[in-house]
Each structure stands twice: as structure tokens, then as C-alpha cells.
Amino acid sequence: MSTEREVPVLPQGVSKDDFLAAITKFEQIVGQDNVLTEEDRLTPYYKTMMPVEDAEYAASAVLQPTTTEQVQAIVKVCNEHGIPVWPTSTGRNFGYGTYGTGNAKGHRHQVVIDFRHMNKILEVDAELGTALLEPGVTYQQLVDYLEEKNIPLWVSCPAPSAIASPVGNTLERGVGYTPYGEHFLMQCGMEVVLASGEVLRTAMGGVEGTHAWQVFKWGFGPYLDGLFTQSNFGIVTKLGLWLMPKPPVYKPFCIQFPDDDDIATIVDMMRPLRISGTIPNAVVFAYILYEASAVFPRSKYYDGTGAMPKDAIEKMKKEEGFGAWNIYAALYGTKEQVDVNWQIVLDAVSAHGKGKIITEAEAAGTEPFDYRAALMRGGMNLQEFGLYRWRGGGGSMWFAPVTVAKGSETLAQTRLATEILNKWGFDYCGEYIVGMRDMHHIIDLLFDKTDEEDTKNAHACMAELIEEFRKRGYAVYRTNNEFMDQVADCYGPVQRQVNQTLKRALDPKGIIAPGKSGIVA
DSSP states (O other): OOTTOOOSOOOTTOOHHHHHHHHHHHHHHHOGGGEEOSHHHHGGGGOBOSSSOGGGGOOSEEEOOOSHHHHHHHHHHHHHHTOOEEEESSSOOTTTSBSSOOOOTTSOSOEEEEGGGOOOEEEEETTTTEEEEOTTOOHHHHHHHHHHTTOOEEOOOOSSOTTSOHHHHHHTTOBOSSTTOBTTTTEEEEEEEOTTSOEEEOGGGGSTTOSOTTTOSOOSSSOOGGGGSSSOSOEEEEEEEEOEEOOSEEEEEEEEEOSGGGHHHHHHHHHHHHHTTSSOSOEEEEEHHHHHHTTSOGGGTOOSSSSOOHHHHHHHHHHHTOOSEEEEEEEEEOHHHHHHHHHHHHHHHHHHTOOEEEEHHHHTTOTTHHHHHHHTTTOOOOGGGGGGGSSOSEEEEEEOBEEESOHHHHHHHHHHHHHHHHHTTOOOOEEEEEOSSEEEEEEEEEEETTSHHHHHHHHHHHHHHHHHHHHTTOOBSOOOGGGHHHHHHHTOHHHHHHHHHHHHHHOTTOOBSTTGGGOOO
16 A cells, blocks of 8 residues: 555545545455546546535545446445445435435545446336336436337336436335326335445345246335435445336426416316326426526526526517416327326316416427427436536525425415525526425526525525425425435434434444435444
8 A cells, every 4th residue: 555645636525544444445345446536537526516616525535346246345444444335326316416426515535436347237127017126227328228128118217317327226215207206206126335344135036936026016014115215225236227118108298377376276177187197197387587597598588697597588488489388298098098088188178267288299309399299208318417507507406395286385385486586696496396296396597607606595594495495384305415414404303303214224333325315323
């Protein structure tokens, strides 16, 4: 071991001697080429879109294992030397975190496990519609595999999807837009490396010679899979998913409504169709500014400071043909099923008397309809990266409070979010993704990270959004790394204490992603 070796930044609380000793052992485990310590190779791993200095999230090293056995060996070394380690699947969780690493606030400079080389599609059962994946597999890779093998199964994906990981997205309880859009609900079975170096296979995976690991979620005794989502209790190295059979008929459509306050009656109109299964997929209600951002930059209609004025939004609505709210949904099944359900949808919209229905025949070949239609059948695209050119400057944070599928609730949330965002000079770029009875309210707080004042305001705005929504009984279901403690506090001290008890039992030295989701040993 060379004591002259340069170390760009040490993990918090770790001596240089301990760190270098660990690095030597990591190189023996995964090979020198798969241990990144040089500053130029680490820089991409702490590119953030949060309103913080990127240097605060600098990684001390990056490890790129190829097998579960290597991950086991890595965590044993981390335990021995007290090295904190943060796993990342494909490192593309821009708005909810960082580019490649994920140091939580107050737990700086962790070693990153980058799973890009653990990217095997281990099994796809075409008859049962199941898949077993490693964390480095991307949605694009899985879709390509199904197409190459001519397997008639669809993948539910987030947006943008192609470069993201099904494992990573599911573990963060992300959502998609097909009838299988509640991704954790469609997960079945995990392989988890615990902090002890032991391997846990959840549910039926613990049975020697099992044939049911990817079909029966529960196994025997307590259900454990949920413990390893949005947590730091273990490192998931394999994950099972259910895939959707390709339907004979797919009918995407859009319904536009002209006024901001229409969100209340829209929700009440669509809720019965969603709960009954008439519309089986995760419906999206996209506000005009969210809709526009995927197509053109903000400067096309407003290049001034502060939030976009109402008259500019109205001009955009008129010239671009957007609604104030743009609802995207789809029907799936046989022709007979789709025909019956389509008539039910038409009748519901007609009874409302205000919505304008747009079909694929009318809108095919135009954006944003095409990319929305692709998402609702699991098609790959990167269109929503257009959000990041809306204002420019590389700043983005997702604020994602959950609400119930009632019009009064969504109207109140929309008004509150708009008021707070506009107060700090930011636009309301939001959409609702509708589950059966809940709604994920997804707002992208877009700011100019190259501007010091804008960055400072974005941080203050996010903190105020979290607090003001909490006061009214709303909390977010995901957040970026800078605000994990504040969000964890929204869920009360007992939940934090239970999480800490679990952490101390499973990871007593606190080496796996310390601080993630506000959980510490």
C-alpha cells in the first residue's frame, strides 16, 4: 500500500490510513480498474441538481462490482474499517437526488457502489410474465431484450425512462403509466446483501430450489421486501418484477380542460372511472407549464424574471393548443372491451360538458401526445428531459406530496403550491399521477443553479413547501437527499425511532447509506 496515494476527499469520520487500507482491499475484490479514486473519474458522480454546492456531495471513491459475492466482500471491508457506502443502480435519479452518488445531509463523502456492471437480465418467464434483474439493468435494456426475444410483454416505466433502472425505480417506490404503474406493487422477491455480508432472499427465495420466487410475494412470516425500499437496511442485488401481457388493443387519448380551477371537477369525474377499472392505467393530469416544458423553452413566451405571468400562460394556451389541464389515459384489452369502456369515457366527459377529447388518430405525430402515448404502453423516451431546458441553469428538485383523489383536495394543493412557488419566483410546473384512490402530485421546482440568488431561493422555497404542506396534513412520498431529514420529520418521531431500531439491528455500524430517508444507526 502506498501511503503517498492522493485522496481527493475522505469519508466523514474515517482516517486516511483506514481509507487507504480499505481501498487496497476493494481493489483485491473488484480489480483496480473498478475502483475509482482519481478526482477526474469521481467528478461525474457528484454532479447534482439540488441547490447546494456539488462539492458537498463529493464521493470518496466509486466501486463497480460484477457479482453479489463481490458486494458481500465489500460490505465486510466497510464494516472492518468503518467506511460508509452508498449503493446506486444506474445513477440517473436527477430530480430526486444526485447524478451518481447520494450522500445524505450531514453524512458526507461516502464510497459509492455503482452497479453498472451488474446488468444481467437473469430470467424472463414469458408464460408467467415475470423477470429477475440485477440493479444495473436499464429499462431500455429490458425492452430491447423482450423485443429481440419476441416476448409479448410490456414494461411499466417512469419518464424519462430509457437510462433509468427498474430496480432502482422500484426500490424508491416510483411509478409508471401503464396498468402496472404502481411499481412496488408489481415487485416480487429480492436478493439483499445485509451489512453483515450475509445474503437474504425474501419471500419464496429462501426455499432451496424454489420455483415460486417471482410469483408469490409473501412467503411465510413477516413480509420483508418493503423494509428494503427507500431505506438503508441492505443492498438489493436482484429483484423480481411482474410484466404486463401486451393487449390486443391499445387506445391512448387526451382530454383537455381550459381553466386552472377545472382540476377539482376533473378529479371527481375521473375517480370513478379509475376505481372501477374502466380506465386501468395511471392517469396523468398535466398542467400547461409541465406540458409545455417537454416541447419548448420558457423563453418562447416569457424571458423575464420571476414566475411566468398569467397573460403569457394564456397566450401559450391559445397559440399552442394546450389546455390548462391535459389528461392522459388509455384503454387496454380486446376490441369489445375497449369499445364498451370508450363509450363510458365519452359519456362521462359529455356529462361534464367542458372537456375536449383528443384521440390518437387526431394527434399522432405531435408532441407531447406521442411521448405520453408511448409512456402508457411502456415505450422508451427521454422527452421529459425537456423540463431541464425550461429555465436552464441545471437546477431541479421534485416536490411530490400525496393527496387523495378528491377534487377539493387537489384544488387546495394546486393553489397552495402555486402561491409558494410564485412567491419565490418559480413556476408551477406540476402534474398529478392518479392511482386508485391516491394522487401523486409531482412538481418540478426548476431554477438556475448558476445564479446564487436563484439557488438560495430554491432551497428556501423547497423547505417552505415541505413545511406548509405538512401543516395541512400533506407529506411527500419521495424527496432529494438535501431534504430527507425534514421530510422524515413529517412522519413523526415514532416512525423515526422504529426505523432507527431496525437500522441498529441490521446495520449496527451504520455503514450502508447513513442518513438516507433520515435513518441513522
